[in-house]
Amino acid sequence: MTAAGSPTDLTRDHVVIDRVGLDKLISVLCAEGYRVIGPTVRDSAIVLDTLESGDQLPAGWGVETGPGRYRLRKRADSAVFGHSAGPQSWKQYLHPSRQQLWSESKDGTFHAPPTEPVKYAFLGVRACDLAAIGILETVLSAGGKSATSLFENLFVIAANCTEPGGVCFCASMNTGPEAKTGYDLCLTERIDNDGHRFVTGVGTAEGSRILALVRRRQATDEETAEAARAVADAAHHMGREMPDVDLRGMLRDARDADVWEDVASRCLTCGNCTMVCPTCFCTTTEDVSDLAGDNVERWQHWSSCFDLDYSQLHGGAVRVSGESRYRQWISHKLGTWHDQFGSSGCVGCGRCIDWCPVGIDITAEAARLTGALNVEPDIDAGGH
Numbered sequence: 028m029t030a031a032g033s034p035t036d037l038t039r040d041h042v043v044i045d046r047v048g049l050d051k052l053i054s055v056l057c058a059e060g061y062r063v064i065g066p067t068v069r070d071s072a073i074v075l076d077t078l079e080s081g082d083q084l085p086a087g088w089g090v091e092t093g094p095g096r097y098r099l100r101k102r103a104d105s106a107v108f109g110h111s112a113g114p115q116s117w118k119q120y121l122h123p124s125r126q127q128l129w130s131e132s133k134d135g136t137f138h139a140p141p142t143e144p145v146k147y148a149f150l151g152v153r154a155c156d157l158a159a160i161g162i163l164e165t166v167l168s169a170g171g172k173s174a175t176s177l178f179e180n181l182f183v184i185a186a187n188c189t190e191p192g193g194v195c196f197c198a199s200m201n202t203g204p205e206a207k208t209g210y211d212l213c214l215t216e217r218i219d220n221d222g223h224r225f226v227t228g229v230g231t232a233e234g235s236r237i238l239a240l241v242r243r244r245q246a247t248d249e250e251t252a253e254a255a256r257a258v259a260d261a262a263h264h265m266g267r268e269m270p271d272v273d274l275r276g277m278l279r280d281a282r283d284a285d286v287w288e289d290v291a292s293r294c295l296t297c298g299n300c301t302m303v304c305p306t307c308f309c310t311t312t313e314d315v316s317d318l319a320g321d322n323v324e325r326w327q328h329w330s331s332c333f334d335l336d337y338s339q340l341h342g343g344a345v346r347v348s349g350e351s352r353y354r355q356w357i358s359h360k361l362g363t364w365h366d367q368f369g370s371s372g373c374v375g376c377g378r379c380i381d382w383c384p385v386g387i388d389i390t391a392e393a394a395r396l397t398g399a400l401n402v403e404p405d406i407d408a409g410g411h
Contacts, residue, residue: 041246041254046223048241049107049214050081052184055240056148061182064120065150066113071099073113075120078150085110092193092266092377094386105223108151108216111192112376116305117149117156121163121177128312130324148182152210154203155195155374157185159305161209165368166308182233185210189257193266194377196390200269202374204261212238215254226254267377267390270397274371278362281396282354290392291350293385298331300379300387301356306372309337332356357389 044052056063063078068085078084084107091098092111102109127140152160160183167174188197188204197203206213211234214225226246229235270277301307311330316323330337333352338345346352364372373389380388 041226041228041251042238042243043224043246043250044227044238044241044243045225046081046105046107048243049084049225051241052237053078053081053150055237056150056182059237061146061148063148063150064117066108066110068099072097073099073110075113075115075117081107089190090192092195092381094194094380094388095383096386097381104218106216106218108186108214109190111188111190111195112153112155112378112381114303114378114382116303116376116378117152117160118163118305118307120147120149121160121181122167122308125326125328128325128327130322133321145177146180146182147177148184150184151186151214152183152206153186153188153197153376154206155197155200155376156305157183157206157209158197158200158202158374159376162306162368162370162372162374163308165370166306182237183210183212185213187213187215187254187258189215189261191261191265192377194380194388195265195375196267196269196377197375198262198265198268199271199390200371200373200375205258210234215258217250217254217257224250226250267375267380267388269373269375269390270394272397274393275362275365277393277397277400278358281400282358284396284399286392286395286399287350287354290353290387291348293387294349294353295384296333296335296349296352297384298333299382299384300389301331301333302329303378303382304360305374305376305378307331307360311337332359357392360389361393 053063057079064075065078066073066085067076067078067083068088069076073085073088073090076083086105086107087102088110089100089102089106090110090113091100097114129140130138132138164175164178185206187206191197191204208230210230213228213230216225227238227243229238301309309330309332310327312325312327314323314325332338332346332355335347346355360372364370380386380390
């Protein structure tokens, strides 16, 4: 990722760019050699894709979300960031779903995978996804420099959240709705009688350099204060909330709780939750060869702890029941992730709730476990 300076927040000096300025920002990034990735409408959803102009942004589109539910809706304004997390996360670009590890010819010649250097610029990254990018970099760094090379030249344009979705709970995970670090530029979108504009903060020297190529003006004190109020207010309008308890301790003590059996009766073990999660990183490998046997390749692709074969060892699978697999997933995500990587693996984006076919809600299940064990609020922890 671009070298970080001292990121600004919504109480410091900001500039303002208008809607034309946002389009210009995309053009500038493309001209600077970045591949710009951002939100656009496709297949009845707001997805992430390559942007070549601001015309591709989802202007005037919002979403309705709930357990097992995601629907596009027309907005009354032309906001381009007036929506919550879609089915995709930035993980697909930083930790590709399928990639070649190596290949070997029949004569024993080893070939490294073909590489195409790319500089990504991510536009419209929410605070929860900023946290996820940081977590994912920490996780993948164990695989060495090659596993995190895409992070090195990454340019991030965050978008502060002012309208949380029905399944959002980033406030209770301390990851949002305000982007506080990890970005080059940070936008807060505002639309009112004074027009469509973006109150913009700078987080790095590269962000400052890029912004200097776009028409802008100094933000007034009232504009920065109003933007800060809108973001702060969003924290009180989350669609969900994670229980304010010691989740690590609760899940450790809940290993034999009756709740798991009930969850298993509904869970399809399809793995949708792990595929849409912005931090789940599990993979498996496969070796393939051509029909003549002249070349063999090893490929890595995403896997899931919900797959029966994922825990396969000599003699059989370790976690055969759906109950044990769901327990493994939530216990790792909210509990033992701390032991491995020093943080929770959940950022409160709500994607796993949206895209669960049967509407299983991680916050509701955590609350049920908390109630079943009569766990008291974790007052000293001050959050998660």
